[in-house]
Amino acid sequence: MAKSTAQRQREYRERVKLRDEKANLEVSKSVFRRPFFEFMAQSGSAMDELLAPAGIEAPSFEDDRGPKAFALNGILEDNDEPFFADLVGSLGRAELVVDCLLDATADLAWHIKEYKRTEIKARLAEIEASDLSDPATKKAALKEATRLNKMLDQLDKQVRWTFPQWKVTG
Template identity: 40%
Template sequence: MVKTPAEYQRDYRDRKRRAQEARQDATRSFLRQPFFKFFKDDPDASSFEMSLDVAGIYPHQFEDDRDPKSATGEIEKGGYDDYVDHAGSIGRAEIMVANLLDAASQLAGIVNRYKRKEIEREEGRLHELADQATPEVRRVILNELTKLNRIVGLLDRQVRRSLPQWKIKEDD
């Protein structure tokens, strides 16, 4: 019997999931002390918690070695592979790092689009004013438009942040 494209796709995803599950964290066999105990004594733990607090996010507490789970439970219901090979408090920390980075990237994009939209609105307003302005006022408007153009150029840039490597797979 011939498979449908959906069946081929489902089989492909199953093979990919099984291959991902087979890959192990290269450091897992060396990890003896539970992460939550190490975290409690690490001098940077309070800096981590303070950074989240300043951002208005209740800091996660690493008080035990339970496995990662979503706050709403929806991830587990959906059958997603987000927690494959992530066990214990170290698994929670690894998941948190990846998702905080994703969240920061998404929020940065939203802020960027907001600022661009507001700049476009201001440019439109200035162009309307320039049509009816005196030569001196047009010069001021042109300077303002040049400044807005420079800001848009800065918003076109990407920001890089250096992070310590936190995940190493067997075949990396």
């Protein structure tokens, strides 16, 4: 049976993608010759001190093993190979650590935001349900409601952190 135009296009895009990934890997090997773990051993890092207050053990880069050697609970199966093909050695593992920390941070920040929104809305509901017949009580409640609404407005905003660029393409 003849292939449809869409099938041929999908196969072509897949071939181009694989060719580009292979070229990027070859460029990386020719440019980044010294293993990343050797650089880390010489330059030192403050990761231990920065993560210790949060109770997080910093990753160590003592050899050139890649991400697959460190994945917990067999999370990196053979079917994940194309995704991790360009993550080679200690440098690939370090890049994956940055990506995972960013994703985990964004997830935790979202949960904190939602918790705070829920609690603030509960306090606003308490204010609305309270007896505001006394003028002094009403004034204090309105002041508190204004403060709580400002907090909700803050939680609706996005924050931006700047990082050095760590990914390059050939």
